[in-house]
Amino acid sequence: MLSTTQRTTLGREKDRGSTDRNDLHEVLDTGLICHLGVIVNGHPMVVPTGYGRVGDTLYLHGSTGARSLRAADGAEVCVTVTHLDGVVLARSIFNHSVNYRSAIIYGRAALVTDPEERLIGLRALTEQLAPGQWDYARQPSRKELAATAVLALSLEEASVKIRRGAPKDEEEDYALPVWAGVLPLVTSWGEPEPDPVLPEGIDTPVHILGRE
């Protein structure tokens, strides 16, 4: 079960809410980037960034010099992951909508200092974006690790919203001669594009070529 704090309890569209922790994990595990919200000098700042999940901890990372990361350490943050699955075309303008799956996580982010946990977090971050690469590419050097900030955020306080399926129109609109339905949005991987300076003879690894 997910939390039921004030900010994770839906005020509206309650039918779109899920309190199933498996749904939270599914939304997170199938995403590539999140939007991290922090308060910087009293103003909200929303930046796209990578993430990784280990159990019920979310890891974020970035340059130690990044404003957003510095502002997030020890502070209340909000992390949102959104999958847009389609546009819902209703008979009325008012009932137009989108099909989506989104997770919103609230909590206090904390810089990870334990070297082992930092590696666990970085591995999760790398594998989220590019499964198989952690064991394939060159490991981080001591200098590179020192330049990287890793933040941890508990998944304790989170809400999930999911909308699927056909439009919901007003009763009287169903008689209108207006097409209604869903235009699905499909996200897929294209053909891998080798670095132009890649030497001949280095084949594209299966974990990249066969990514689903």
Next chain:
Amino acid sequence: MLSTTQRTTLGREKDRGSTDRNDLHEVLDTGLICHLGVIVNGHPMVVPTGYGRVGDTLYLHGSTGARSLRAADGAEVCVTVTHLDGVVLARSIFNHSVNYRSAIIYGRAALVTDPEERLIGLRALTEQLAPGQWDYARQPSRKELAATAVLALSLEEASVKIRRGAPKDEEEDYALPVWAGVLPLVTSWGEPEPDPVLPEGIDTPVHILGRE
């Protein structure tokens, strides 16, 4: 030219920054949803939502009951639109990255009260999500308009970041026998799915069928 305030001036990765207002418009016009950041009870909140652009004004909307919209009226907000174009697979873990185009807009959002501007904003919002639908579907009723909050945000203070192309590896890593390149992420429209209760004889309109 875009603004050069402190928060829109990149501290890092300056080569990814664009100060071209056309780039801002392009990132916004090709997007479907934004992530709206507001401060609610002292905490950041990031919600996915639709938007529309008219000139240098961004319009957001939502139910008059939505927490995020109520918090945004008259307040400093941050709106971020991100296109993820691919995963950049480098020879080292450290240099893994993503290809993306993102726009971050800062400013004070204000509820639009002028009836004519409200319609202009709603039209832009609808057409952003579903071009052609404003003139095709049933127009909003007076009651529906009353239930809809429209917010305006100036595009005055904005930053754009774009990363394209191959990985940038450390000089000494180019000799490694590691595949490197880009795995493109492709977003496309699927086949329109008619509402199961759609009467026979209502063809899918060209503006939906032929959407690019």
